[in-house]
Structures are given as structure tokens and as C-alpha cells.
Amino acid sequence: MAASSTRRRSGERGRDASASRILTGRRLAAGAAQAAVLAAAAVVVWLAAGNAAANLGRLGVNTGFGFLGRPAGFAISQRLIDYSESSTYLRALEVAVLNTLILAAVSIALATPLGFALGLARRSPNGLLRALATGYVELLRNLPLLLQLFFWYVAVLRPLPSPRASLSLLGAVFLNVRGLILPRPLAAPGFDAVLVGLVLGIALAIAAARWIRRRRALRGDTAAPWLAVLAAVAAPPLLAVAVAGPPIQWELPALQGFNFSGGLVVQPELVAMALALSLYSAAYIAEIVRAGIDAVSRGQVEAARALGLRSRTINAKIVVPQALRVIVPPLGNEYLRLFRNTTLAAAIGYPDLTLIFAGTAVNQTAQAVEVMLIVCGCYLAINLAVSAGINAYNRRIGRSYR
Amino acid sequence: MSALGLGLRYRARSFLRSCISTPVNAVLSLGLALALAYWLVSLLEWALVHARWSGPAAACRDAPGACWYFIEQRWPLILYGGYPEGECWRVDVLFGLVLAAGALLLSRRVKYKGRIGVFLILVAPPLTALLLLGGFGGLAYVPTTRWGGLMLTVALGGAALAGSLPVGLALALCRRSDLPVIRGLAVGLIECLRGVPLVPLLFLAMTVLPLLLPPGTDPPPLLRAVGAFILFNGAGMAEVFRGGLQAIPKGQFEAARGLGLSAPKTLALVILPQAIAIVTPGLLNVAVAIVKETTVILIIGLHDFFDEIVAGLADPQWLQGGVGVLNTGYFFAALVYWAVCFGLSRVSARLELAKERRA
Numbered sequence: 001m002a003a004s005s006t007r008r009r010s011g012e013r014g015r016d017a018s019a020s021r022i023l024t025g026r027r028l029a030a031g032a033a034q035a036a037v038l039a040a041a042a043v044v045v046w047l048a049a050g051n052a053a054a055n056l057g058r059l060g061v062n063t064g065f066g067f068l069g070r071p072a073g074f075a076i077s078q079r080l081i082d083y084s085e086s087s088t089y090l091r092a093l094e095v096a097v098l099n100t101l102i103l104a105a106v107s108i109a110l111a112t113p114l115g116f117a118l119g120l121a122r123r124s125p126n127g128l129l130r131a132l133a134t135g136y137v138e139l140l141r142n143l144p145l146l147l148q149l150f151f152w153y154v155a156v157l158r159p160l161p162s163p164r165a166s167l168s169l170l171g172a173v174f175l176n177v178r179g180l181i182l183p184r185p186l187a188a189p190g191f192d193a194v195l196v197g198l199v200l201g202i203a204l205a206i207a208a209a210r211w212i213r214r215r216r217a218l219r220g221d222t223a224a225p226w227l228a229v230l231a232a233v234a235a236p237p238l239l240a241v242a243v244a245g246p247p248i249q250w251e252l253p254a255l256q257g258f259n260f261s262g263g264l265v266v267q268p269e270l271v272a273m274a275l276a277l278s279l280y281s282a283a284y285i286a287e288i289v290r291a292g293i294d295a296v297s298r299g300q301v302e303a304a305r306a307l308g309l310r311s312r313t314i315n316a317k318i319v320v321p322q323a324l325r326v327i328v329p330p331l332g333n334e335y336l337r338l339f340r341n342t343t344l345a346a347a348i349g350y351p352d353l354t355l356i357f358a359g360t361a362v363n364q365t366a367q368a369v370e371v372m373l374i375v376c377g378c379y380l381a382i383n384l385a386v387s388a389g390i391n392a393y394n395r396r397i398g399r400s401y402r
Numbered sequence: 403m404s405a406l407g408l409g410l411r412y413r414a415r416s417f418l419r420s421c422i423s424t425p426v427n428a429v430l431s432l433g434l435a436l437a438l439a440y441w442l443v444s445l446l447e448w449a450l451v452h453a454r455w456s457g458p459a460a461a462c463r464d465a466p467g468a469c470w471y472f473i474e475q476r477w478p479l480i481l482y483g484g485y486p487e488g489e490c491w492r493v494d495v496l497f498g499l500v501l502a503a504g505a506l507l508l509s510r511r512v513k514y515k516g517r518i519g520v521f522l523i524l525v526a527p528p529l530t531a532l533l534l535l536g537g538f539g540g541l542a543y544v545p546t547t548r549w550g551g552l553m554l555t556v557a558l559g560g561a562a563l564a565g566s567l568p569v570g571l572a573l574a575l576c577r578r579s580d581l582p583v584i585r586g587l588a589v590g591l592i593e594c595l596r597g598v599p600l601v602p603l604l605f606l607a608m609t610v611l612p613l614l615l616p617p618g619t620d621p622p623p624l625l626r627a628v629g630a631f632i633l634f635n636g637a638g639m640a641e642v643f644r645g646g647l648q649a650i651p652k653g654q655f656e657a658a659r660g661l662g663l664s665a666p667k668t669l670a671l672v673i674l675p676q677a678i679a680i681v682t683p684g685l686l687n688v689a690v691a692i693v694k695e696t697t698v699i700l701i702i703g704l705h706d707f708f709d710e711i712v713a714g715l716a717d718p719q720w721l722q723g724g725v726g727v728l729n730t731g732y733f734f735a736a737l738v739y740w741a742v743c744f745g746l747s748r749v750s751a752r753l754e755l756a757k758e759r760r761a
Contacts, residue, residue, distance in 0.1 A: 030581055033581065033584075034582070034583035034584060037583055037584055037587065038583055048614040048615075051613070051614050051615055051616050055617055056613065058617060125420055125423060125427070126420055126427050126430060126431060127416075127417040127418075127421050128421050128430075128431045128434050128435060128438075129430065129431075132434060132438065138744060138747075139740070141743075141747070142690070142739070142740050142743035142744040142747060143740055143743070144693075144694040144708070145694065146694075146700070147697060147708060147735055147736060147739060150712060150732065151732045151736075154712075154715070154728060155725065155728040155729055155732055159724075159728075340599035340600075342599075343599040343600070343601035343602060344601060344698065344701075346601055346701050347698075347700065347701050354601050354605065358601075358602050358605035358606075359605070362605070362609050368609035368613060369610055372602070372606050372609060372610050375602050375605075376594075376602055376603075376606065379598050379599055379602060380598055383596075383597035383598075387597075
């Protein structure tokens with residue numbers, strides 16, 4: 001809804017001219033009313049600031065953002081960058097923001113394919129598949145996310161066996177009460193060479209696609225360029241692998257004594273959060289995808305069929321491009337919702353921005369005003385940035401298609 | 403009846419045909435049907451056949467089914483939380499009011515739904531709050547810190563719903579105003595409230611709000627949570643209302659002005675009745691969101707319906723019950739939330755469909 005606001009604003013003006021009579025009177029009254037509102041807002045802010053100063057003075061709390069440079073003194077159980085108890089609050093903020101972002105990224109990466117699969121299943125010709133997908137959507141959409149989160153964390157992950165009796169997949173992935181243990185990718189000697197090869201391959205592919213498209217325009221070929229493009233992308237990195245060896249070595253986790261050594265340990269809190277968020281959001285994404293498919297009118301498909309297009313071509317050239325235009329904006333809003341929902345992490349102790357800053361840092365510094373300003377500012381900034389992106393996409397689509 | 407039977411038979415036949423239209427489809431259907439049947443049978447066995455209906459708690463440990471004894475034992479806490487036992491009739495009044503309100507608003511025969519709605523939004527919540535708090539006329543005072551269980555969930559959800567409707571409408575009207583100051587303030591407030599998640603807002607209400615109030619005023623946690631819920635969902639409702647206001651054709655405003663109606667009368671007699679009919683499905687969706695969100699308050703230490711169950715599960719007496727008790731608790735909570743939310747979503751979908759048919 002926020003996404004479409006800017007798009008409609010230009011059209012809204014005309015209607016506003018009449019709607020406005022509700023809240024305007026004459027011009028003078030209008031000016032007076034606005035001045036009064038501004039004055040009232042200023043008085044409220046002034047009173048609140050006065051109270052805050054009095055309260056903080058009474059409690060003997062420091063003010064200002066100087067605390068960001070002081071050592072935080074608390075440990076964080078999951079850190080993607082170097083952090084220790086002697087690191088500063090600023091560093092703790094970076095760690096916390098990264099934890100929030102990695103959680104959102106993992107959940108989005110899991111929710112999107114599942115949501116698309118469910119959305120397609122809801123429009124499947126098979127009635128049973130359709131019914132099951134509908135059941136999934138109606139079940140998960142109508143349960144509180146926090147309940148689902150607790151279920152995964154407390155009733156599923158916590159009763160898992162100890163490391164010695166881990167559930168294992170192919171001897172490489174292990175699941176136990178301490179979390180999910182994955183093979184850890186390590187850069188091997190061939191890493192740089194393959195990276196260069198990949199960059200080269202992408203450049204080559206772009207050039208090849210251009211060349212093929214130009215040739216096709218000149219000669220009227222119908223051959224699709226994708227095979228040549230794929231070859232152009234894949235060839236240089238494969239060559240690099242052949243010459244310099246594989247780019248990544250996988251460090252397999254191994255059981256030593258009572259715990260695993262090596263591998264990449266994913267905390268149970270992150271596993272539970274990612275599971276709950278992605279399964280919940282997938283239900284909403286399924287609805288968005290279904291609406292997108294429904295938005296492509298049947299006549300389009302029938303007309304394409306009458307023209308003799310193959311069903312693959314119909315999907316690729318007629319249905320998907322039009323459905324995607326309908327899907328992308330609400331999908332962006334759903335990602336934003338997922339991002340906002342990561343804050344539930346505070347309930348199970350996943351060290352995200354809310355728990356570390358709105359929780360621990362407020363308790364330690366007592367500078368609630370400054371810390372909460374930072375926390376809310378971070379969420380607001382990320383939210384507004386993504387919203388702006390969605391609005392830009394909407395405008396672009398509006399210009400080129402409508 | 404026979405027409406209905408025919409329709410059902412036709413639908414059943416076309417459903418079956420769709421499941422076995424091609425060999426691949428038939429195999430897929432068979433696999434799905436087997437999995438579904440297996441799952442349903444195990445669920446029934448777990449919930450009914452192997453379930454334990456009586457104590458002691460330790461007996462649930464090795465039972466292969468649900469432990470309904472847990473729900474039975476915790477029932478008073480789940481319903482009333484820490485509310486004093488002798489005063490629970492006041493809570494029953496609250497439950498009765500909510501049930502009556504739901505029945506009145508959902509029934510198709512009841513008239514004057516607008517007036518009932520206004521009463522439920524403006525008059526009923528403060529009266530109910532006074533009754534639950536007490537402290538006058540012989541009613542014992544029950545501080546909000548003793549509220550809990552389903553009662554707290556209903557009180558919080560009801561207050562959030564009743565409060566966010568007028569706030570949302572006011573914000574939406576301000577956003578449509580052409581006074582730049584008012585519009586700017588409304589847009590800023592709505593975007594900020596929609597951009598910050600609920601949990602940080604609750605933390606804000608718990609930590610920062612007391613600092614901004616005069617020294618000595620210390621609103622109880624529940625009141626702060628209600629404030630955060632009203633602002634957060636008010637912004638959501640504002641966006642729904644805005645959609646409704648935008649859908650009213652310009653001619654309606656002009657016709658009302660042509661009839662010489664004043665601005666408030668235009669709003670109350672012409673615009674709002676049409677807009678509310680348009681936005682009701684959207685508002686119900688926000689109501690579903692509110693019901694689901696109420697669970698979040700366990701993060702700030704309030705004991706709502708869900709938290710009473712979670713706290714029961716963490717009780718040493720029940721911890722020894724093992725996974726069986728855990729699953730029973732979550733299953734029961736899920737059943738209650740799902741019934742309420744699914745019911746509301748169905749009503750919303752029905753109204754949406756009726757709206758599309760009219761259009």
C-alpha cells in the first residue's frame with residue numbers, strides 16, 4: 001500500500017481539491033488551524049523534552065552519543081565480524097545489524113522459492129495439490145508468528161539429540177540440540193583464478209548476448225541466445241578450475257569427544273527464526289504469486305495459443321512477464337514485513353538489533369532515548385530505502401507499460 | 403437440497419477428474435493422498451486415541467499422545483491469569499460482551515450496526531476497563547499487573563482494535579487534507595509508525611515513554627503496550643481508510659456541497675458510510691493481525707493467553723512430561739488462535755466477494 005502511494009499521488013491531487021473541503025474552511029481559518037497544530041506539536045515536544053531532562057537529571061544518566069565509543073562489555077553469541085567484550089558499542093551495533101540482515105537474507109532466500117512453488121500449486125490443474133496448498137496457506141497465515149517460532153524453537157529443536165547422537169545427512173550436515181552444522185567453505189588456491197574467470201565470463205556473456213541480439217535483428221534468426229550465453233559464462237571459470245584447481249574446499253564437521261569440531265555452526269536460535277519466518281512468509285508470497293497469475297487474463301493465453309505459440313513460449317513471453325509486473329511490488333512489501341518480523345528474535349534470544357540494542361544496551365547504559373533513537377532509526381532507514389526502491393520500480397513500470 | 407446435492411456431486415466429480423487427468427497427475431495425487439491420510443490418522447491418534455485425559459503429570463511422559471490433563475489443570479490460569487478468583491465474574495462479563503458484540507455484528511438481521519459499532523468503540527471499552535479495574539462502589543481494585551491469560555489477550559486486543567479505528571480514521575483524513583502542515587505531520591507519523599516494527603515500539607514504550615512523562619507518573623506496562631498497539635495499528639488502519647476514501651468518486655463530494663451540506667455532515671452522511679463499506683474487509687484483516695500480534699507482549703513480560711501456556715510448559719512439574727506436553731500446549735494454543743483468525747479472515751473474504759459482485 002505504501003508502495004503505490006507515490007504513484008497515485010499525482011492523480012490524487014485533483015480529487016483532493018474537493019475532498020479537502022472537509023478539513024479546510026476558508027483560507028484564513030486554514031492558516032490559523034495549521035499554526036495551532038504546529039504550536040500544539042511544538043508544546044508537546046517541548047514538554048516531553050523538559051520532562052526527559054528532569055527525569056534523566058534525577059537518575060543521573062549521561063546524555064549524548066559518546067557511549068558508542070566506550071567498550072560494550074557484553075558478549076554476543078553470534079558474530080559475523082570480529083567482536084569481543086572489549087569492543088565498543090559501535091562495533092556491537094554493527095554486529096547486531098549484521099545479525100538482523102543475515103537472518104532476513106536467509107529467510108527471504110528460503111521463503112521465495114517455497115512461496116512461488118505454493119503459489120503455482122494453488123493454480124495447479126491437480127485438485128488435490130491445489131487443496132493442500134490452500135490448506136498450507138490458510139493454516140500458517142492464521143497462526144501468530146510468535147507461536148510458530150516457539151513451536152520450532154521449543155518443541156522441535158530443543159528436544160533434538162545431543163551432538164553424539166546427531167541427525168545426519170550424508171555425513172556432511174548435522175542437526176542436534178546445539179544447532180545446525182554445515183560444511184564450511186574455505187577459499188582454496190584456485191579461488192582467485194576462478195573469481196577472475198567468473199568476472200571474465202560474465203563480461204563475455206554480456207558481449208555475446210549483445211552480438212546475438214544484433215545479428216538476430218538483422219537476419220531474423222529465431223534461435224535463442226541462452227545456450228551461447230551460458231557457454232560464455234561457464235567456460236572461463238571452468239578453464240580456471242582445470243588450470244588452478246577447485247576454488248573452494250569444504251571443511252567437513254567431525255565429531256570429537258562431546259562436540260563437533262570444524263564446519264559452520266548455525267545457532268538453534270537462527271535455525272528456528274529462519275524456519276518460522278520463511279514458512280510464514282511463504283504463505284503470503286504464495287497469495288501474491290497466485291494473484292499475479294490470476295491477473296494475466298485468460299484471453300492473452302488463448303490468443304497466444306491461437307497464434308500457434310508453444311506453451312513454453314507462452315509462459316516465458318506472455319504469462320511470466322505480465323505476472324511478474326503484478327508480483328514484484330507486493331513481494332517487496334512482503335520482504336519488508338519479513339524484515340520487520342525479524343524483531344521477534346528478542347523472544348528466543350537470537351542476538352539481533354532489537355535484543356542487543358533495545359535490550360542489553362539500554363539496560364547497561366540507561367541511555368534509553370539515544371539507544372532507541374538508533375534502533376528505530378536503523379529500522380526506519382532500511383525500511384524507507386527498500387520502499388523507495390519499490391516506488392521507483394512502480395514508476396518505471398508505470399511509464400513503460402501503461 | 404437436491405440442487406445442492408447435484409452441485410456437490412458435480413464438483414466432486416470434476417475434482418476427482420482433475421486429480422487423475424494424466425498418468426503423472428495420478429501418481430502425484432496418489433502420493434499426496436497417502437501422505438495426507440497418514441498425517442491425518444497420526445494426528446487423530448495423537449490427539450484422541452492415545453491421549454491422556456487425567457493425571458498425574460508424570461504419566462504423560464511416555465504416553466504416545468496428547469496430554470489434555472495439562473490444559474485441564476492450567477485452565478483457570480489460561481482463562482483468568484492472576485485475576486483474583488472471587489472476582490472472575492467481571493472477566494466473564496468481558497467475555498460475554500465480546501461474544502455478544504461478535505454475534506450482533508456478524509448477524510445479517512441486526513439493524514443499526516453503525517450505532518452498535520460506535521457504542522463498542524467509544525463507550526464499551528472504558529466502561530469495561532473500569533469494571534475490570536474496580537476500586538469503586540464496593541468493587542475490589544485489581545491492578546493490571548494481575549491481569550493475565552485469555553482475559554489479558556481479549557482486553558489488549560479489544561483496546562487495540564477500538565483505539566486504532568478512530569486513530570486510523572483521523573490519520574487518514576489528515577493525510578487527505580490539503581493543508582500542508584497537517585498532511586505533512588500525518589504522512590510523517592504514518593510512515594514512521596509503519597517503518598518501525600512493533601517489538602522496538604514496545605521497547606520504546608517501556609523504556610523511553612516514562613522518561614518523557616512528568617516525574618512521578620508511571621503508567622502500568624499494560625497501558626503502555628496498549629498505547630504502542632494503538633499507534634502501530636492506527637497507522638495500518640490509516641492506510642486502509644485512505645484506500646476507501648480514494649475510492650469515493652469526486653462527484654459525491656460535489657453533490658454533497660451542491661446540497662449545501664456542511665463539511666462534517668458531508669463526512670458523516672455521505673462519505674464515511676460508503677467508505678466504511680469499502681474498507682471493512684481491510685479493517686478485518688488488520689483485526690486478524692492484531693489478534694496475532696497480541697502474543698508479542700510476552701516479550702515485555704506480560705502474561706497473555708499464549709504466555710500462560712508457555713509458562714505452564716516451563717513449569718518443572720510439566721517439564722518432566724516431555725515433548726508430549728509441549729506439543730499439547732502448542733497444539734491447543736494454535737487451535738484457539740487459528741479458529742479466531744480463520745473465522746475473521748473468512749468474514750473478510752465473504753465481504754470482499756460481496757463487494758466485487760456489487761461492483
